[in-house]
Amino acid sequence: MTNLKEVTFEQPSYDQWQEAAVKQLKGKPFESLLTKTIEGITLQPLYTEEKLLEALDGKLEEQVSTVRALKADGDFGVAQQAFGSSIEEFVAQTNDAFDRGAQFVTVGKVAFDWDDHALHQLAQLIDEYQKVVLYVDDETILTVFNYIQNKEIEGFIISEQPTMLPEYKYVRTLNAHTEKHHYAGANATQELAIALAQAAELSGDDFTQFENRFFASFAIDTQFFMEIAKIRAFRVLWKAFAQAYGVEQPKPVQIVTETSLRTFSKLDAYVNLLRAGNEAFSAVIGGADVVTVHPHNVLTGPTNQSIRIARNAALVIKEESHVTKVLDPAGGSYFIESLTHDLVKNAWAYFLEIQAAGGYTAAREKIASDVNEVWMKRLKDVETRKSVLVGTNNFADATEEVVAGDFINVNRLAKPFEKLRQDYKENPVKVAVLAYGELKKIKPRTDFVTGIFATAGVIAEVTEPFTDVEAAKAFLETTDAQVVVFSGVDEDVENVLPQIASSKQARTILDVAGKFDSIVGVDGALYAGMNIYEKLEGIQESLKEVQR
Numbered sequence: 006m007t008n009l010k011e012v013t014f015e016q017p018s019y020d021q022w023q024e025a026a027v028k029q030l031k032g033k034p035f036e037s038l039l040t041k042t043i044e045g046i047t048l049q050p051l052y053t054e055e056k057l058l059e060a061l062d063g064k065l066e067e068q069v070s071t072v073r074a075l076k077a078d079g080d081f082g083v084a085q086q087a088f089g090s091s092i093e094e095f096v097a098q099t100n101d102a103f104d105r106g107a108q109f110v111t112v113g114k115v116a117f118d119w120d121d122h123a124l125h126q127l128a129q130l131i132d133e134y135q136k137v138v139l140y141v142d143d144e145t146i147l148t149v150f151n152y153i154q155n156k157e158i159e160g161f162i163i164s165e166q167p168t169m170l171p172e173y174k175y176v177r178t179l180n181a182h183t184e185k186h187h188y189a190g191a192n193a194t195q196e197l198a199i200a201l202a203q204a205a206e207l208s209g210d211d212f213t214q215f216e217n218r219f220f221a222s223f224a225i226d227t228q229f230f231m232e233i234a235k236i237r238a239f240r241v242l243w244k245a246f247a248q249a250y251g252v253e254q255p256k257p258v259q260i261v262t263e264t265s266l267r268t269f270s271k272l273d274a275y276v277n278l279l280r281a282g283n284e285a286f287s288a289v290i291g292g293a294d295v296v297t298v299h300p301h302n303v304l305t306g307p308t309n310q311s312i313r314i315a316r317n318a319a320l321v322i323k324e325e326s327h328v329t330k331v332l333d334p335a336g337g338s339y340f341i342e343s344l345t346h347d348l349v350k351n352a353w354a355y356f357l358e359i360q361a362a363g364g365y366t367a368a369r370e371k372i373a374s375d376v377n378e379v380w381m382k383r384l385k386d387v388e389t390r391k392s393v394l395v396g397t398n399n400f401a402d403a404t405e406e407v408v409a410g411d412f413i414n415v416n417r418l419a420k421p422f423e424k425l426r427q428d429y430k431e432n433p434v435k436v437a438v439l440a441y442g443e444l445k446k447i448k449p450r451t452d453f454v455t456g457i458f459a460t461a462g463v464i465a466e467v468t469e470p471f472t473d474v475e476a477a478k479a480f481l482e483t484t485d486a487q488v489v490v491f492s493g494v495d496e497d498v499e500n501v502l503p504q505i506a507s508s509k510q511a512r513t514i515l516d517v518a519g520k521f522d523s524i525v526g527v528d529g530a531l532y533a534g535m536n537i538y539e540k541l542e543g544i545q546e547s548l549k550e551v552q553r
Contacts, residue, residue, distance in 0.1 A: 019053050026050065042231065043379060043386075044192045046347045052339035061346050068241055068346065069336045075240040076292045077257040080329035084138040084261075084297045085316040086113030088307055092123040098312070099130055105313070106320045109160070111138045111297060112146065113307075114413060119145045128152035136160055137176070138261065138295060141168075161261050161295065163222050167207055174217075177259060179207045181221040186372065188224070188267060188416040190380025193235040196223060197352035199372060200239065201246055202365035212250040220259035225284040225293075227268050232284065233335050234344035236260055236291030241349045242356075262288040263297040269304055270419035271407050272426070273396025277301035282318045289322050290335050306412040380416070387418045388538035397422050398537065403459035406430065421538050426462040428545055436465040437486035438518075441477060441493035441501060444470050450518040451492045454531055461541045465490070474501055478508040481515070487548055490531060492518040502527065514547060 017025075027035050038050040049056075058065055085107040089095030095117075099110055110130045117123060127149050131137045137160035139146060147162070150170055159175040162168045165185065168178040181200035183191070191199065200221045208215045221239060225232045240258060247255035264284040269277045278301045285298045298318045300311035307315075328334050335341040362368035386392040393399045397419045407423045407430075436458050438451055451467055458465045466486070471477040481489065489509065491502050498517055506526025509515045517524065520532035531540065 019056060022051060043382060044194045052343055054339060057339045057343055060343060065342060068342060071244050072237045072240050072336060073333045075243055075257045077259060077294055080323060081289055081293050082108045082295045083319045083323065084109040084111040084295050086111045086297055088113045088115060090116040092117055092126045096126050096130060102316060103134055105316060107316060109136045109138045110134050112140060124149045125152050131158055139163065161220055163261065177218050177220045179215060179218040184222060184224045186376055187265065189376045190383055191376045192379050193231050193348055194351045194355060195376055197235060197239055197242060197348060198355035198359060201242055201356045202359040204246060206365050212252055216256050220261055222261040224265040225262050225288045226265045227280050227283055229283055229287045230341060230344060232287040233291040234341055234348050236293055237345045238348035238352065242352060245353065259294045261295040262293040264299050266299060266413065266415050267417055268394060269417060270394055270397040271304050271423050272405055272419065273402055274302050276396045281315065285318055286322055289328055292333060303413050304411060305408040383418060388536045389534060390537060394419055398460055399456065401459040403462055403464045422460055425538065425541055429461040429463055432545060434463060434488060434548060435486045436463050436488045437484055438465050438467040439477060439480060439489050439491045440468050440470040441491065442470060442497050446494050447492050454490045454492060454518045457531055457537050474504050477505045481505055481508040488514045488544060490516045490518055514544060
């Protein structure tokens with residue numbers, strides 16, 4: 006019997022693997038296995054040590070050691086935002102959060118004014134718990150430091166404007182604030198470069214004093230591996246940035262993160278739980294020092310239960326995943342290290358572009374234009390389903406209604422579809438799918454059509470499959486549906502549909518499932534890759550024109 010411990014296998018080279026892959030593709034080009042991210046980075050189907058060392062010019066160990074050296078000791082802190090319609094509710098929520106694992110007094114959106122009474126209450130909380138994360142929307146809240154007694158408190162002031170608090174030496178007030186650009190659509194490369202450009206304007210003459218007060222804050226998106234690499238890349242960039250100031254061994258740079266709301270939706274809101282959990286986990290693996298997890302229903306107003314679930318998402322990662330027991334858990338992964346390297350290279354190049362344009366403030370118009378270009382690409386990807394928002398632009402529950410109003414209002418990719426659903430609720434449209442032929446053959450197209458209309462909150466009625474042309478004509482002549490979509494195999498689309506199209510009523514929109522050349526009597530088509538938002542919006546406009 007063969008001793009398995011003595012068995013060895015020949016390790017194929019990348020070229021050998023590529024050759025085998027091409028054979029399996031059966032005529033498709035090898036390039037069909039490549040994927041380009043919104044950052045412009047091309048993802049490979051296979052990553053090897055050989056290719057990684059080649060890309061990093063043999064400096065893999067240097068990259069890994071830099072990431073680890075510039076991460077502060079210890080695991081991440083849980084910063085659970087508290088909300089409230091009164092300061093008393095906010096205090097009760099914060100106390101409950103600390104009883105259940107939170108580690109920072111963190112202010113979310115509140116429905117009361119920060120008057121002297123409220124500021125005194127907040128100051129008492131900060132004095133008691135000694136750690137704070139302040140998201141500054143209203144600068145009035147910063148006057149809380151007039152009432153805080155403990156000068157040894159630790160914390161972070163997340164604000165677009167630098168804050169001077171010289172008496173509080175452990176409160177970091179110089180913030181590379183990238184969230185605004187994140188919600189405008191920025192990709193990971195742009196966020197990293199913008200953070201460096203902001204740091205350059207904040208740095209002043211004394212780098213040592215600056216790095217003691219500096220930190221970067223990022224919103225973490227759902228692109229799991231890219232977001233891990235984003236946090237790691239910032240630490241590599243930070244070392245290069247410090248060296249430009251003559252500092253060879255900078256101190257660990259603090260990174261504060263929050264889960265992004267960019268992909269959050271009011272539709273099928275529980276899916277936001279999965280998005281937030283995914284984002285939080287990538288932040289922790291990437292090496293975030295502080296993590297805020299937003300409740301799944303924060304767009305319409307969080308509840309005590311949703312706040313607790315959000316906090317527990319961070320606590321499960323902290324206490325049960327064991328990921329915090331490992332320093333840089335993604336380190337050494339050929340894929341993650343390659344992404345980290347690509348982000349470092351591309352972000353540094355974009356940072357130099359910003360600096361050449363006069364620095365962050367002078368280059369704001371350029372940055373806004375570049376970021377908006379990415380946002381438009383993101384929107385198009387969602388509208389064409391190249392990017393899927395589960396429960397919103399695909400796999401939607403047609404019976405769900407959109408909750409009106411916004412508790413938190415940020416730029417989100419789901420907004421066009423939420424508006425579309427409201428429009429269809431206010432102007433209902435009856436849709437029928439005219440099924441023709443054998444059910445099992447036409448079911449994929451039929452399901453595709455019903456899925457598209459479900460995103461607008463419309464339950465399309467599917468007929469029993471017709472097999473007779475005259476019966477199909479009779480249906481078109483008598484139906485009260487405003488939109489009818491013909492679903493059949495290619496042969497029936499080409500031969501049957503032209504025969505029955507002339508029987509449709511003048512007020513009826515007749516479309517076909519699938520992408521075909523122009524068919525006489527047919528108004529349009531629904532097919533994979535089309536802009537379904539524009540299609541559904543166009544149907545609404547067409548019907549309004551008919552009503553006029």
